[in-house]
Amino acid sequence: MTNHELVDLLKTLSAIYHREGCFxxxxxxxxxxxxxxxxxxxxxxxxxxAASSxxxxxxxxxxFSDVYVDAATAQERVLANIQLDGIRQTLWETFKRA
Known part of the structure; x- marks a missing residue:
């Protein structure tokens, strides 16, 4: 994963957190x-x-792991949280090797 891809994931993570009111x-x-x-x-x-941070x-x-998406329906909530967990897992796997 390139640094550019990591930046994109972090921006997506931030956007999800903002939608959930987490700043x-x-x-x-x-x-x-x-x-x-x-x-x-x-x-x-x-x-x-960056990895240490x-x-x-x-x-x-x-x-980070205490933030979850609270969507309108159970199905939306499950799908959104799967995406969120996937982003966090990808970042963790990338940064844990540092």
Missing amino acids: DFDAGIGSMIDLLSRSPDQSGALWQH YRTMAVTKSG
Whole structure:
């Protein structure tokens, strides 16, 4: 996964959180987007810092995993949360190797 793809996933994650009224992670997500946008590859200090930030935000109390989509119907809720979990899992798998 390229840095550009990671930035796109983080932007999607942020948009989902915003739709759910969650703005708690804006600074952290914004910082990771900035770091990844400036990082030429996935081995430098900028990328390592972005990865560390994600791992920290993902595992802390009241972290990323505490946010879920509350859609109108049960089916919409299940599908939306599957998408959300997929994004978070992809980011975790990418950043855990740092």
